[in-house]
Amino acid sequence: MESYWSEVCELGSLESFKESWPHYGFGVEQRELIQREFTRIKDITYLDHAGTTLFPESQVKRFYEDISRNVYGNPHSHNPSSRLTHDTVESVRYRILEHFNTSPEEYSVIFTASCTAALKLLADSFPWVSASGDHLGSLFCFLTDNHTSVVGIRGVTGPKGVKTVPVSPQEVEAKAKDFPVAVHSGHECSVPHLFCYPAQSNFSGRKYPLSYVKGVQSQQLYPACEHRGRWFVLLDAACFVGCSPLDLKQHPADFVPISFYKMFGFPTGLGALLVRNEAAELLKKGYFGGGTAAAYLAGEDYFVPRSNVANRFEDGTISFLDIISLHHGFDVLYKLTGNMVNIQLHTFGLARYTYMMLSCLQHNNGQPVARIYCDNEFEDASEQGAVLNFNLLDCLGRVVGYSQVDKMACLFNIHMRTGCFCNTGACQAYLSISNQEVKRNLQAGHVCGDNIDLVDGRPTGSVRISFGYMSTFEDCQSFLKFIINCFVEKPLRLDKERLARLRSVVPAEASASEELTTVPNGRTVSEAKDLNISPAPVSDALPIRGVLKTQKNREKARTLTNIFIYPVKSCAAFEVTEWPLGPQGLLFDRTWMVVNENGVCLSQKRETKLCLIHPHICLASSTLHLQASGMDPIALPLEAIDENPNLRKCQSKVCGDRVQAFDCGEKVSVWLSTFLGKPCRLIRQSSDFPRDMKMGQDKGVCPATLSLANEAQFLLINRASVALLLDHIANENDCADNNTSFDMIQLIHRFRANLVISGLEAFEEEDWSDVKIGGALFQVAGNCGRCQMIGINQASGTRTQEPLKSLSECRSGKVTFGVYLLHQPQRNSNAYPTLSVGSTVIADAKNTSK
Structure with missing residues (x-):
């Protein structure tokens, strides 16, 4: 049949995109930036920057040179290397506050293990007041479009008798009109309340007004307008600050948790809680670790915390080398991009273009290809981040499961994220999933983070793509080509009226008026120019989706035609005509496994050359032979090696299961490393460490033990x-x-x-x-x-x-x-x-x- 790929070889040109959006790039060609700083993403379309952005190579090189030149000691000591660490860390604190346009006089930086750890720290130390008698006590209020780590604060407040108030995005301003500031007793006027909201939704990319900070603090917005007391605001900025500027002088939130890998890509496992100094004095400390005490007694309940806010809350030795690396993160970020405004405009332009094209794609019957979850038309970078959340639809309007989309994306080397993104509230709101459905989905086996994407035909989650400062126009093209190639019933159609309307709202300096003239196949001249589509004839032989199971094989009886053994997991098959079974399947099937230098399983997904290694088992000589092109064959014994004291025990994981194994020695390790071109080792499953099969246990499948196979025997x-x-x-x-x-x-x-x-x-x-x-x-x-x-x-x-x-x-x-x-x-x-x-x-x- 005729090919459709030629229709979508070019989805517009970079030059025309630059004409309509002059904010693309940072004064150099994006391809040059990629070639210089991100060579590792060649042939990869990385669209999960809201998960983690990518670090530039020069950042890591500068950090390596730094720690190679300098000796950084434990900052709790007082020797020269320790003082160097202390002074460098303090310089980084100042650099962070400067980035957010504030100063040490206004804010303190408390380093934590992650953004979630920052939220937990606040939950544990906020001065909650329990409700008693006629007194309401503290309120823990949060926008329903909040990350799980924010909602999880109620696990701390609930046992304290603190009331939880979920607030929908629509209520913040709408309900404020219904509640004049009430007059309450003097006692309640001093009660502290906490309102939490995200600067940017990690689900849809919607940016909530930063003006909410002062609006809640001054009790002009719901729910603060309904309850007297002292209102504090937690502004979750983790998703926001990766691509947007945050000015804390203008929007002085009391608590701001951030995650540095969302900003720089490196280091991971480091976050911070930015605390407004006015609010810091109210925080109460329970547990105290090393470095946080000004004085304490071991034999008496006596403890005096340090006066400095950071020193008071950073228990133990901070991750000082990770913190020092932030210096180089800021240096390189500004050197490559100029400032955060440039990043915001660059990424927003890419997201807007992708939104425009995806929202206008139609199947051959005029049905939309995607259902996009957003609250705006991507018209303003102050209202929408560089995030696009959607589900794909087939030509009958049915949702295509996100797991299926993700698997197909892997074929095109497109990296994105699927599911509910640790934001159940937003997922429920955008996908119209009721509380009862969430509970029924759980009973049906669906849990957060799994691949059960449809239950009774309804989606349990969606697909999210997100952009970073190193994203390119070609990334948008690759993504759209993928959607058209795999999920559009041909011939492709476009919603011309919608496309024209979306173009009309582009800022005047970033657009050019075009007369929309009809061309063949129902497209317009401008659409054809953007997509550069050459119409291809539709074959009458186009297969119908959903082939029924009615093709009969003409053989009169079912027979076993082939037996394959895979002695080494992910290596080539060993075909036999007869073979004995064992307690875990075919004898010696998936008994060995190749792992990298860190003991992590290597599969063909990571290293395709594994399929070129040919194992052969000789039962007569009790040996396993490995062969590969250009390599001399190597042999290993089949017999049990568990008792051999010369072979060390090791552990690895297969499909989340811990497995105990034995290393097969240096000789085969060198052989494998030479062929694969990377350090690796061969391990063998230990016979005295059974691995139970999980599949089907909830459906009456009998218990069984497994080799190193993924799911079953x-x-x-x-x-x-x-x-x-x-x-x-x-x-x-x-x-x-x-x-x-x-x-x-x-x-x-x-x-x-x-x-x-x-x-x-x-x-x-x-x-x-x-x-x-x-x-x-x-x-x-x-x-x-x-x-x-x-x-x-x-x-x-x-x-x-x-x-x-x-x-x-x-x-x-x-x-x-x-x-x-x-x-x-x-x-x-x-x-x-x-x-x-x-x-x-x-x-x-x-x-x-x-």
């Missing part, structure tokens, strides 16, 4: 399912995937199954409950959810977008392929059967009757 795929997918790929194959061709065997290898059968019907295996292969009985534990790893050519190690792209298309967004099995041993028998190619396969269907 066995993975089975069906040749009839492979054939259906192969036909779809042949029909869809186009230049977007470099005309990659597949045959049956190549596609089978992509799915890395243990057992391959000749089925009667495509995807029938998903309806099975049990299956008997030869004399061995297996229970079906669940479907195998696929990811971008099936896009790795097992013969060359190269990445392709297929077959995940076609799998999603032909299965209406589902990306499951194959089923997990676990062996059901015969009762009163310790013997394990042997599987043989050619064995008959007999399956039992699930009992769906009620």
Whole structure:
């Protein structure tokens, strides 16, 4: 069929974008900036700056040179190296306050382990007054569009008898009109209350007015206008300060938690609580750690805190080298960008352009491609940050699950974030999820941070992209091409009226008036210029999404056609015609694993060359052989090595499970490191450290132990399912995937199954409950959810977008392929059967009757 990729090779030009938005860049070409400071993101479209931005290479080099030249000692000592540390840290404090246009006379900087730690510090030390009798006591109030770490303060206030008041964004100003300032007793006039709100929503990027700070402090806004007392404001600036300037002289919030990796990308694990000195004196300290005491007695309850606010609250030795690195963060940030206003305008322009184009994309039937969650039209950088939150829709208006979008994005090397972003309140509001639905979703198995993206067809979360100062116009193009390539029913259409309206509100100095003249395919001249789309004919042979499971395989019986063992996790398959089972699956399957120098598992997702390492097991000689092109073969013993005192124990993780293993020695480590071009080691699972299988336990699946396999003991795929997918790929194959061709065997290898059968019907295996292969009985534990790893050519190690792209298309967004099995041993028998190619396969269907 005809290709659609040629239609979207260019989504506008950089020159035309610069004409409409002159604030792009920082006086140099963005590509030059990337080549000089961010070489590691070559071929990556990084769009998760709200999660963490990226550090420039010169920042780390300067920091390295600094700590290489200077000796920094513990700041609690008084020797010269310690004084150097103390003075440098104090200089950094001043630098932070200067960045936010304030001074040590107005604010103090308390360093913490993170922004969340800063919030917890405030929760523990705020002078809460418990309600008693007729006295209301303190109020803990927060905007519902707040990060989990802010809402979590109620875990401290609740047991203290402090009332919690959630406030919706609509109530702050609207309800203020309904409540004149009430007259209360003198006692209540001194009661401290805390109102928390984000300067910028980490969900939608909406910027809340900084004027709320003084509005709440002066009791002109809800809920402060309803309750007398002393109102303090916590301004959560973590998401805001990465791309926007914050002036604390103009907006003097009492408490401002920040996270430095959101600003600089490095260091991680360092935050701060900026405390207005007027409010600092009210904070009460409970626990005291090293360095916080002016004096104390060990044998008597006597403690005097230090007078300096920072010294009083920074328990123990601060992370002084991380703090010192901030000097170089500020230096490089200003050198590369000039100031935060430049960053704000640059990133807002990219976000606005992406919003305009995404909101105007339509399927061939005129249905919108995306549902965008925002409160404005991206018209003003003071109201909207460089964040775009959305869900994609199919041509029938159904939501495409965010997990599916994320998996497809990985094929295009686009890095973004999905879920609810630790902001349940905003997620509920924008996605119209009721409290009852949240509880029902939990009962259905959905928890925060998992991949259950749809429950009963309704989304549990969304997709978020966000920009940083090193983001480029090409990043916008790559993202939009990805959306069009994977999720738009062709031919692409545009909402012309909307696009014209959005353009009309661009600032006059940043836009040029264009006459909108109709061109073929229902587009306008200006739209065609922006998208540079050359119309392509629509093939009548375009496959219909949602292929039904009705393609019959002509074979008369199901048989086992292939057996694959993967002795070393993520390395090449070892094919056999017969093989014994063991207590954890096929004998020696995924018994070994390659790890990096830090003991972290290496998979083909991180290192595709693993598939070029070919393991071979010789049961006769009891050896494992490893072979790879250009390398001499190497052999290792198969027998148990747990008792060998010369091999050290080590630990790693597989799918979140801790596994205990033994290092296989220096010789094989050198061999692997030489071939892969990076330090790595080979480890073997310890036989006395069982790993329990979790999959299916809530559905009655029998307990089982696992090797180093991800989910289950066995993975089975069906040749009839492979054939259906192969036909779809042949029909869809186009230049977007470099005309990659597949045959049956190549596609089978992509799915890395243990057992391959000749089925009667495509995807029938998903309806099975049990299956008997030869004399061995297996229970079906669940479907195998696929990811971008099936896009790795097992013969060359190269990445392709297929077959995940076609799998999603032909299965209406589902990306499951194959089923997990676990062996059901015969009762009163310790013997394990042997599987043989050619064995008959007999399956039992699930009992769906009620």
